[in-house]
Amino acid sequence: MTQGLIIILWLFICAMQDARQRQIANRLTLGVALLALIYLLWNGSTWLGASVSQGLGAFILALLFTLPGYALGRLGAGDVKLLAALGLATDPLIVLGSLVGSAGASVLWLIFAPRLWPLMGQGLKERLTHLAPGASTKLPFAPFLLIGFGCAWFWIH
DSSP: OHHHHHHHHHHHHHHHHHHHHSOOOHHHHHHHHHHHHHHHHHHSBOTTSOBHHHHHHHHHHHHHHHHHHHHTTSSOHHHHHHHHHHHHHSOHHHHHHHHHHHHHHHHHHHHHHHHHGGGSOHHHHHHTGGGSTTSOSSOOSHHHHHHHHHHHHHHHO
């Protein structure tokens, strides 16, 4: 339970940085990936208790899903590193669930953001600048991954 909350906190920090700056610091992605890898190899399980093979499988799955998006310019390098780190910390089912949940959350945002944005406070709008409707053709990925992970984690655990 605690490990999942730590991952949610980490993803929240990444999501806020991505929504504000359209980038995620390497210390947040590569740093957590390194910690997750050390934990995986030292303890023989991921932070959420999956086996080494499941953790490495989730890492590979994350790369398979994100590298094509990166090559096509739809995802940034930070997004690839973020999902890869999540893979090392979790398992393939959580990675897939997080991706499905993030896709659903981004579709809902695209539908409802034009109606919700005018109702939001100015301070919140300033913090979430890159999520503004029409601000960019490419939305930040981390906020939606946070929602996707939260849904997957609560659904599976």
